[in-house]
Amino acid sequence: MISSKLIFITILIIISLPIFFVNENYYHKEFRDNLESVSTIYAYPPAVGILSSASNCLSCHSNNGPWEDDENLIIDILDKETKKSFIQNDGSFLIEVKRNKSKTVLTVLGRNKVENEDIPFRNAWLYIDTSTIAKNSLSKFAPDWDVNLPMSCRLIGDKLAGFEDADITSLPMTIQPLENANDAVIMLQAMLTKGESIKGKAKEGMMGNYFERKVKLKVID
Secondary structure (H helix, E strand, O other), X not given: OOOHXXXXXXXXXXXXXXXXXXHHHHOOHHHHOOOOOOOOOOEEOOHHHHOOOOOOHHHOOOOOOXXXXXXXXXXXXXXXXXXOEOEXXXXXXXXXXXXXXXXXXXXXXXXXXXXXXXXXXXXXXXXXXXXXXXXXXXXXXXOOEEEOOOEEEEEOOEOOOOXXXXXXXXXEEEEEEOOOOOOEEEEEEEEEEEEOOEOOEOOOOEEEEEEEEEEEEEEEO
C-alpha cells in the first residue's frame, strides 16, 4: 500500500514541474520588458558573432536574399520612452546620453509589407566598435560604455506603434556612458534572414541580406 507521505511527495513534484519548464525561465529580463512585443516571440544572443575575428556576418553567411536597401527596408533606432528616431540626414544615428545616466533604445528591423514579396523570418543584429574586432574581450561595444544587450537574433512578428504595415522585430537595449567614456562611433550590423543554417555549413540552407548603419554615441556632461 502506497503511504500517504509518498503520495504527497508525488503530488508536490507534479505541481512543481511547470516552474522549471515555463518559457519565461528561458528569457532574459530585458526581453520581457519589451511590452510592445508579442510575448511568445523570443530572442537569444548570437554569441558566435563576437567570439571570432570575423569583420561581419558575411564571413559565415551568404548575402543572397531578395531584400534590398530600399524604401521598404526598415532599420531604425528609437528612444524607448518617446519613440522618436535617432536617425540623421545622412542615414546615420546619433544617440546622446548624459554621463553615468542610462538610456534605453529600441532597435527596429524589418520590411514594409509589399504584395507578393517574401518576408524575412528572423532578424539578427550586432552593435560593434570595429576597432575591437579580433580582440579577446567578450565586449565589442564602445569602450567605457555599459550595455545590456548589444546583439540579438529575433523572430519577425513584434508589434510597435507606427509600424503596423510592416513585418518587424523590436527589442530594447540600455546603454550608459561610464565615468571615462568618450564619444564613439560604432556600427549596427544587421541581417534579415529566412530558412535555417546547416551546422558547419552556414552559407547553406538560409538566405539573407546584410546591412550596416553608422551609430554615433555622444556623451553629455
